[in-house]
Amino acid sequence: MNLADCYRVLELPEGASLAQVKSAYRRLARRYHPDVNPGDRSAHDKFILLQQAYEKLTRVLPTFQPAPKATAPEPAPASPITAFEIELKHASYRQLQEFLKYRCYGRALTLVEGLASRLPQDAEVRQWQAVTYQCWARQLIRDRQPQTARDYLHRALKADPDNRSLWQEAEKDFRTLDRLYGKAPST
Template identity: 35%
Template sequence: MHLSECYRLLGVPRNATLDDIKVAYRRLARKYHPDVNQNDPTATDKFRLVQEAYKMLKDSDEKDLSKEIFSKNASTNSSTNASTNAVRSPAAPPPPKAPTPKKPPQPHPKIKIEVKQVNNQIDPINSDPELRLKLDMLRRVQDLLKQKKYIVAIAVVEGMSERFPNAPEVVHWKAVTYHRWSSELILAGKLREAEIYLNKALNTDPKNRELIFEVKRDLERVQNLKNG
């Protein structure tokens, strides 16, 4: 997920402070939390997207702060070393300075304070057509799985994978769909086809430990049925 998409997900401008980002994240996290959206099958995906966006922006802000501190420390050390060298090297005493005429006191400059406003009325997820399309298609995949229309679900999720190749939630549901279909094939006694889709699920989302555990267990089951 790119930083620009993270800003768009949270509904904040690119020059937003970390406090602005935290406020937007808390608002959206409360809105999309699965515990208060039990009738919405896409709430979990929305909540996960908001969490990932906040984590990436927070990590990016911390990296920028570390670079700034390092730069200031390097500049301070350089100035200190230069001062030390100047003290150590012998130099002729400076000539006496002429008295400096006193200047009349100057008025303090006016400080312009910029106040940022965060618009809490905009729903960044529902206002983004690409995100809305992705979530609507994920909802359709979940409905198809509930109806056991696995072939149609596979066609939909594979089409989504071409359009959103780097979306983690699409990868997740693609692997889940392959696994659900393989389970039906095992029950139907179609062990060879089941093994094909189990391997597809394994290769699609290899970082999902829970899913990989179930897939490997089913692969062992298929092998035992073949040998039996």
């Protein structure tokens, strides 16, 4: 299910806020819940779709909002990680912010790739990985390393393929590369 489908299932316009998504989910879940509609297979199927759409949007939407500066974001509710891993994740997020702030991209890449290997199913970690790859790609564009920049932009899109904002920014970066260095050779 893509993001447009998620909004459609929740009867929302594309680009609705996280608060709107939560409100629509609660309203529709009350309407289609199996306990309210015992024996109604279509209501049961609709309820499952609602849950899937809600889970996907609540994983993706926080990426479109600025991250809080004082505290690390809470882990996604669907990811069963230990208390140690939660603490590791929070500490890593704070460290990653510092590395990116001071453009220590080598350290940021090492940190985020290590965290991604430790928590491969965590959507937030994949988002951080994608952002780090994109930041590094932009530095490579400034350093006149177009092919390596393209490679890291592709890695960013692969790390977080459902992030529309990332795709839009990456498209701008690819256009910049094309304008400055010409089209990438076909492989």
